[in-house]
Amino acid sequence: MQPSCNSFKQQAAQALRDPKLQGAFGKLGDGLQARRAAAVGQLPEFEALREDARRIKRRVMSDLDTWLEQFEQKVRGQGGHLHWASTADDAREAILAICQRVGAKTVTKGKSMVTEELGLNDYLVDQGITPVETDLGEYILQLRREAPSHIVMPAVHLAQDDIERTFVESHPQLPPDRDLSTAESLVAEARQELRELFFKADVGITGANFMIAETGSTVIVTNEGNGDLTQTLARVHVVVTTIERVIPTLEDLSTFLRLLPRSATGQDATAYVTLSSGPKREGDMHGPEEFHVVVLDNGRSELLGGENQDILNCIRCGACMNHCPVYGAVGGHAYGWVYPGPLGAALTPALIGVEKSAALPNASTFCGQCVAVCPVKIPLTDIMRRWRVREHGQKMTSPLARAGLSVWAWLASRPALYRKLTGLAAWGMALCGGRRRRLSRMPLAGGWTRYRDFPAPEGETFHAQLARRKKRASKTGAGGLCHE
Amino acid sequence: MELGGKLEVGRSRRVALYVTCLVDVMRPSVGFAAIKLLEDAGCEVVIPEHQTCCGQPAYNAGGEADAKALARQVVETFEPFDAVVVPSGSCAGMIRDHYPKLLAAEPEWRDRAAGLAARTHELTSFLVDVLGLESVEADYKGTVCYHDSCAGLRELNVKQQPRKLLRSVRGVEMREMDDAEVCCGFGGLFCVKYADISNQMVSRKMDNIEASGADTLLAGDLGCLLNMAGKLTRQGSRVKVRHVAEVLAGMTDLPAIGEEH
Ligand code: SF4
Numbered sequence: 109m110q111p112s113c114n115s116f117k118q119q120a121a122q123a124l125r126d127p128k129l130q131g132a133f134g135k136l137g138d139g140l141q142a143r144r145a146a147a148v149g150q151l152p153e154f155e156a157l158r159e160d161a162r163r164i165k166r167r168v169m170s171d172l173d174t175w176l177e178q179f180e181q182k183v184r185g186q187g188g189h190l191h192w193a194s195t196a197d198d199a200r201e202a203i204l205a206i207c208q209r210v211g212a213k214t215v216t217k218g219k220s221m222v223t224e225e226l227g228l229n230d231y232l233v234d235q236g237i238t239p240v241e242t243d244l245g246e247y248i249l250q251l252r253r254e255a256p257s258h259i260v261m262p263a264v265h266l267a268q269d270d271i272e273r274t275f276v277e278s279h280p281q282l283p284p285d286r287d288l289s290t291a292e293s294l295v296a297e298a299r300q301e302l303r304e305l306f307f308k309a310d311v312g313i314t315g316a317n318f319m320i321a322e323t324g325s326t327v328i329v330t331n332e333g334n335g336d337l338t339q340t341l342a343r344v345h346v347v348v349t350t351i352e353r354v355i356p357t358l359e360d361l362s363t364f365l366r367l368l369p370r371s372a373t374g375q376d377a378t379a380y381v382t383l384s385s386g387p388k389r390e391g392d393m394h395g396p397e398e399f400h401v402v403v404l405d406n407g408r409s410e411l412l413g414g415e416n417q418d419i420l421n422c423i424r425c426g427a428c429m430n431h432c433p434v435y436g437a438v439g440g441h442a443y444g445w446v447y448p449g450p451l452g453a454a455l456t457p458a459l460i461g462v463e464k465s466a467a468l469p470n471a472s473t474f475c476g477q478c479v480a481v482c483p484v485k486i487p488l489t490d491i492m493r494r495w496r497v498r499e500h501g502q503k504m505t506s507p508l509a510r511a512g513l514s515v516w517a518w519l520a521s522r523p524a525l526y527r528k529l530t531g532l533a534a535w536g537m538a539l540c541g542g543r544r545r546r547l548s549r550m551p552l553a554g555g556w557t558r559y560r561d562f563p564a565p566e567g568e569t570f571h572a573q574l575a576r577r578k579k580r581a582s583k584t585g586a587g588g589l590c591h592e
Numbered sequence: 593m594e595l596g597g598k599l600e601v602g603r604s605r606r607v608a609l610y611v612t613c614l615v616d617v618m619r620p621s622v623g624f625a626a627i628k629l630l631e632d633a634g635c636e637v638v639i640p641e642h643q644t645c646c647g648q649p650a651y652n653a654g655g656e657a658d659a660k661a662l663a664r665q666v667v668e669t670f671e672p673f674d675a676v677v678v679p680s681g682s683c684a685g686m687i688r689d690h691y692p693k694l695l696a697a698e699p700e701w702r703d704r705a706a707g708l709a710a711r712t713h714e715l716t717s718f719l720v721d722v723l724g725l726e727s728v729e730a731d732y733k734g735t736v737c738y739h740d741s742c743a744g745l746r747e748l749n750v751k752q753q754p755r756k757l758l759r760s761v762r763g764v765e766m767r768e769m770d771d772a773e774v775c776c777g778f779g780g781l782f783c784v785k786y787a788d789i790s791n792q793m794v795s796r797k798m799d800n801i802e803a804s805g806a807d808t809l810l811a812g813d814l815g816c817l818l819n820m821a822g823k824l825t826r827q828g829s830r831v832k833v834r835h836v837a838e839v840l841a842g843m844t845d846l847p848a849i850g851e852e853h
Contacts (some may be wrong), residue, residue, distance in 0.1 A: 121788050134796075433775045437792040471786055473779025473793075474652060474740035490693070493652065500654030509781075514652050517658035520613075520644040521665055534617045546825055546850045555787030560794065560822030563618070563850030570611050570620035574639060 109255065111460050114446035119442040125579045132265050133439045134565045140430040143374025144481065150376075157367055162485045164360050165421035168352075169412060175321045175354045176403070178281040182324025188399035198228050200257035201345060203228065203313070206400055207237055212310035215300075218335035220315030220326065221259050221424065222348050222404060225459070228313075239313075240305045242334040245297050248393035257440030259447060260426035261371050269357030285408045302334070312342030312396070316349035317423065318364060322357040325366050326401060329368060329378050333505045336382050345384065345396035350404045352420040358505045364423055367483040371425040407459045416491050421484040425485050426451075428478035428488060434471055443468060450478035454491040454499070462498050466505075469495035512552075531569050538567035605635040608633075608673035612683045613645040614814040615835075619849065622814065625841035626715055627677045633681040633723050642669045648686045649849040651694065652780050663691050664701060667708050673836035675722070679837050680813050681744020685716040689747045697793075699770075714744055715837055716812060720753035729761030730842030735765040737806035738836065739797070739820065740773045754812060754836045761839060769804035771796070779817040794823045801831055808848075821850040 112119065123129050143189050148154045168175055180190045193199035203226075207215060215232060217223065217239055229250065241250040245263035249256060251274050256262030263271070274287045275297055287293055316326040326347045328335045339345040345490045355361060369375040388395030410419050429435040429449030440448035445465070447455050453468040462469075469492035478488045499505055519526050541564020542549055549557050556562055568576075605808035607630060611623040623639075630637045647662030666687065671675045678684035688709045695701040719725040736758065744750035758764055777783060777793025784790075797820060800807055809824070809831050813818050821833035847853055 117786065117788075120786070124788050124792055249682075349796075351709070433777070433793050434786075434789055436788050460756070471741070471782075471789070473775050473777065473782045473790075475775035477742075477748040477775070480746055489707045493654070496652070496654030497656050498654070505654070509653065510655075513653055513655045514658060515657065516645070517647070517650050517662060520647070520662055523644055526644045530613070530617050531622070544852055546822070547723065548826075553784055555784035555790075556822070558787055559826070560790035560819065561825045561850060563818050563821045563825070565618045566619065566620055569641075570616040570623040571641075573620050573624075 109224060109316075111448060111456070113460070113465035114444070114467045116442055116444055116471055119444060120196060120438040120471070125441050128267055129265055129439050132267060133436050134265055134582055137430055140374065144371060144427060144430070145374075147370040148505055151366070152408040153372065154367075154370070154586045156362060158483055159272065159487050160363050161423075161483060162421065164355060164363060165484055166288040168355060169417055169420055172351065172409075172412060173356070176351060176358060178321040179319050179324055179354050182321070182384065183399075183401055185391075186324050186399075188324070188401060189387045190438055191400060193402055193404045194406070196404070196406055196429060198346065199402050199406075200228065200231050202327065202402050203348065204232070204237075206344060207232070207235075207311050208498075210310055210398070212237055212344070214305060215239045215311045215313055216306055216309040216338045216342060217241050217243075218245070218312070218314035218330070218338040219246050219262070220313065220348055220555045221256070221446055222315055222350055223313065224256060225406065226348070226404075228348075236430060240302070242302055242306070242338050243330075244295060244332060244334075247298050247302065247369065248274060249533060251275075255441065255446075257448065259424050259435055259451070260384075265441065266355055272380060275478045275583055279324040288396060306337050306341045309338075309342045311344045311346055312340075313346045313348060314339050316347050316353055316401075317368070318361055319349060319354040319403075320356075320361060321360060323356055323383075323385055325383040327384075327568075328382050329365070329380070329515045330382070331373075331375075331379045333380055336380060339382070339384060341396045343396060344398040344400070345387075346403045347384065347399075349401065351408055352422075368423055368425050371427040371481065371483040411458055415494055416454070416458060418486045419451075419458065419488075419491055420484055422455070423484055424451075425483055427481045428484065431477045431481050433475065433477070434473070451530050452494070454486070454488045454495075457495045457498075462495055465494070466499045466547045469493070469499075527569070531572050532576070534569045534572075535567060537562075538565050540564070596663065606638060606673065606677040607635045607677050608638050608640055608649040608670050609669065610643055610646075610678045610683065610687075610712075611639065612678060612680045612814070614818070615679060618818065619814055619835060621843060621846050622679050622837050624834040625835070625837040625843045626677065628841040628843065629715070629719060629837060630677060632717060632729065633725055635723075638673065638765075639670050640673075643728035646686045646779045648683065649691075651686070651690065656694070660694055660698075663694050663705065664811055667691065667695075667701065667704050670708055670712075671704060674711065675718065676708065677715055677718045678712065679715040679835065680815075681714050681748055681750050682813050684712055684717075685747035687712040689743075707808055714748050714750050714756060714812065715750060716840075717745075717750050719758055722852065725757065725764045728757050728840050730843075731762045732808075732839045732842070732844055733763040734808045735767050735806045736808040736810050736839070737767045737801060737804045738772065739769070739771045739776060739801075739809060739811040739816060741811050741816045742775050744759055744812050745773055750812060754810070756837070757840050758810070761842075764839070767804045767806045768801040770808070771800050776820050778816045780815065783819055785789045790819075791823075794819055798823055798827060798829070802829065806831065808832045808834060808839075810834055810839060811847075812836050817849055821848070825850045
């Protein structure tokens with residue numbers, strides 16, 4: 109997927125003008141936030157669990173290669189294959205090689221943001237292989253040739269009637285006047301369409317929420333059950349995941365399983381938690397003949413040991429976006445790459461470079477709501493701020509803004525001069541404000557005054573008033589307010 | 593005024609007031625209201641002369657060197673005091689939460705920053721949590737809603753303190769607006785750089801304020817107040833906007849923020 113993060117502003121403006129998107133995202137937070145709050149409220153140990161989860165993640169990251177090796181050994185010991193991929197190219201080639209070796213024509217896919225990162229669908233199509241998304245949201249997006257706008261609910265930007273229209277157009281063999289007005293009818297139709305494809309597929313590709321080093325298992329957490337069909341009905345199961353997903357033990361998994369659904373959708377548990385530990389064994393009724401895990405790095409290992417390492421702790425619950433007022437205003441596509449919201453603002457610069465994504469960490473008021481809800485306590489705003497430092501240090505910000513800030517800082521470190529100039533500014537703005545006591549236009553602050561007035565100051569600064577009162581007090585011999 | 597006195601601030605109750613650059617320039621009466629509240633609570637208030645800006649604009653824009661220089665200046669200026677009180681959650685949060693991180697790598701400053709952080713308080717939190725104040729002596733006729741500014745709420749846990757004191761103001765009727773804890777879209781330079789998004793956020797805030805039925809909007813941070821006041825006047829709303837300290841100190845003779853004379 110070609111990033112367009114630095115067009116964030118234009119993409120955001122477009123989203124703000126789109127009444128449908130405004131409806132979808134404006135309402136998104138309300139329900140999800142309330143549901144998360146309720147689920148968290150019923151679990152008194154939630155805070156302690158967050159702390160546990162962070163501790164587990166930090167332990168993993170301090171020794172990541174060891175855990176990955178242990179995972180690899182287990183997978184191989186169970187008859188599976190492991191493919192290390194340092195770049196997106198490596199991963200795509202590894203997946204293609206598997207598909208070609210088994211002569212795959214059709215590939216079913218469970219939901220996977222990593223394959224979005226790889227642009228895998230387009231790549232496979234170019235190679236003559238047909239990928240079929242089996243998660244309902246992803247299926248709809250594939251029909252519409254759109255990208256996900258949320259990491260958990262990929263099609264959340266669409267309204268029911270958009271989906272209806274897409275189904276009518278994409279399934280011309282069905283009667284055009286059929287009833288598609290309910291979510292159930294859409295699910296039923298997608299099921300119907302997908303059923304045959306599940307059996308036709310030679311390869312099934314899923315993501316992984318976790319890899320367990322102790323058991324060599326990959327884990328997916330889903331609500332639809334499509335992931336299970338994807339991985340059990342195809343002859344070959346390929347798991348595509350990234351290095352930071354490994355956790356030490358099954359016990360650790362239970363910690364994350366208590367945090368993830370509550371944070372994501374406010375559910376106590378998801379409908380399905382599926383562990384895959386190697387190919388079908390003798391006597392097994394079902395299961396793939398081959399089991400592969402493709403483990404992608406794509407820049408993540410460079411974060412290890414650095415100040416932004418904590419972003420690797422993310423368990424992709426989406427809570428940060430569900431609670432983000434900026435995401436809620438502009439939706440996911442405005443962010444211009446795979447990962448939107450606060451997660452994207454903190455992670456994307458690490459994966460595609462800050463020069464291609466500097467707009468994202470800047471698009472935050474630092475309100476801190478994302479940090480407050482993140483189940484693994486990632487300091488998202490601190491990380492965004494560090495990207496801003498990087499950007500500022502590399503002189504990627506506008507020269508005018510940089511000059512303005514250094515003049516302000518220079519002035520603020522000279523209190524006497526600062527007093528004089530702020531005194532003048534206060535007086536000048538008060539004068540411009542006039543009797544209405546507000547300015548409707550201000551130089552360099554067009555962004556402010558386009559949408560709101562600028563309230564005029566009182567006129568004399570606090571320090572000037574204080575100095576005047578002090579003078580008067582010393583004349584009259586009265587004590588009172590003190591400057592020191 | 594009742595004073596529980598959970599904690600003695602030194603023996604003299606000598607506190608330094610950091611008025612912040614926005615209060616200094618835009619709304620000096622907030623500074624005087626803070627002085628009155630602190631003095632009524634038995635404090636001796638000192639206003640160190642060398643105070644300017646806490647460096648937050650530079651800090652949030654990635655200007656680390658400038659932010660550090662200003663942080664050191666603030667540490668030096670306020671170090672002699674037992675307590676530092678700030679009528680702003682975001683500036684208090686800057687000192688409490690961010691200075692220690694910002695100066696962590698500088699051995700000669702690290703502990704001094706941490707020390708100042710531990711002694712710095714947002715105004716209403718200082719009055720309630722440190723001094724144990726239960727009520728204030730003030731009158732205000734109006735229905736008020738309180739917006740929880742982000743830094744005060746999430747960095748400093750300022751939530752009940754202003755409400756507790758407001759309930760003791762004679763004549764005040766409290767209303768809670770929906771989403772009082774959601775950001776108003778100010779965000780420092782954000783509101784100018786991402787004006788369209790900021791406008792969307794402040795517009796949603798406006799709807800909630802109007803729907804609450806309150807005639808006065810209060811908050812503890814001038815940045816947010818200027819943003820919301822500017823939007824309200826632009827929309828021709830009749831809701832008045834004030835810093836919470838003005839109402840708590842009973843100093844509401846001056847026109848509200850952005851209100852005509
Ligand atoms: S950053 Fe935190 S809140 Fe956001 S998706 Fe990742 S784990 Fe969830």
